[in-house]
Structure formats: C-alpha cells, structure tokens
Amino acid sequence: MAAAVAAAALLGATSATAIWDSGSAVDATSVLVRGTGTTDPTPQGTTSTDGSEPAAASAVGEARAIVPVRDAVPPPVAPEAQRAPTRVTLPDAQLPVTPVGVHSRGDQAGQMAVPDDPNVGGWYRFGASPLDRTGAVVIAAHVDAARYGPGPLARLDRIPKGSFLTLSVDGRDVRYRIERVEIVPKDKLDPAALFDAAGPARLHLVSCGGDFDPQRGEYVANVVATAVRVN
Secondary structure, rough: OEEEOOOOOOOOOOOEEEOOOOOOOOEEOOOOOOOOOOOOOOOOOOEOOOOOOOOOOOOOOOOOOOOOEEEOOOOOOHHHHOEEEEEEEEEOOEEEEEEEEEOOOOOOOEEEEOOOOOOEEEEEEOOOOOOEOOOOOEEEEOOEOOOOEEEEHHHHOOOOOEEEEEEOOOOOOEEEEEEEEEEEEEEHHHHHHHHOOOEEEEEEEEEEEEEOOOOOOOEEEEEEEEEEEEO
C-alpha cells in the first residue's frame, strides 16, 4: 500500500473505469496513495490599499489637505483547528480525520502525506475546508496496510450513488451526497481538478483500488468518490 497521495502519475490501465456516473465526467482525480499526487501548497492572499490621491491645495492658499492612505484589513481567517474536519461518517463506518500537508524531502517530496494507519484519514489542510462555500475538500486514506489490515475506505468503490456522508467540523456536521465513484489509473489522475479551490463546495474522498502490483508493492489505481454539499 502506498504511503502518500501524490501528483506523480502511477502505472495502470489506460482509461478510468466508472463505477457509476451521474452525468458529467469526474472533475476530481489525483490523490493516490503513494504515487498519487498533489500540488505543492501555494499561499493565497492579496493586499490592497485605499488608492485615494492627496487632496489638491485650495486655490486661495488654504493648507493642503491630505487623505490618509492605509492598507486594507483582510477578512479574518478561522484558525486551522476550527477549519479542520475531525471525522467522516459513511453509511456503514466512521473515519477519524487529521490535517496533513505534503512531504518535503526524499522520494515522496511534494506528495500529500497520508496517515500510515488506514483507519485514519488525512485532510489536505492547504485546500478547502468543509466550512468553505467553494472548492473541493480532499480527504484520503489507505485502503489497507500489512500492520493494520483493511480500513473503512476498503469499501469505498461499493458505496451507493446518492448515499449521504457527514464531515464533523468545529462542533457541527456538514452533509454531502455521493454523485459518482470512479476507479482511475494512477497515471490518469488530475491533481489540478482534485485539489480545485474553485467551483461548488464538494468532497473528494480518495483511496487505493484496482489490482495490487506485488512488484511495486502498491495498487495500480485509485478510487475517487465525488460528493456535493447539501447543507
């Protein structure tokens, strides 16, 4: 089983196999467990100023009036502890969630770090939060591991379309409805779509899938579930 979700492509089949689809093609894809990829975190934010010019001096010689110019104050951002989901509730299981970033060194540099224990999911903390009204919340977990056995997402490829999931965050529950589930070869995953910060509020739940390659010690594909926010 892989140890990280990465933007690097993985070996696999030449096309995605849709378990089912509600209409449009999956816009999410690319987490993957070990070899699936994610983009490096990119700080967001801009600053602006009032932009007013100093008032001109009066034609009769009055003192020059100056309009002060100062930086605009950006809107407050909730601390990570308030933005971070703590649990995913599926129809038949629960998955504790912890914030994760990316590996900074070694052969996994730039890959999304996923908890080793498949019974714990990782929320990509540089992306959208369940509290945001736009963007994709990305949560990934290993399907199994020799030390721990299978995790709750081992059945992700069989979750029915229309099922409801709940993310617990900051003392409240945010609900999502599954729209589609796909099995996607790791070399076909699209990190930009998976970690998209724009568009409607949605959840991308990802794990490994497909055949297991004993030589590489990893699965050849990923299971990607796309769910839309409903509250």
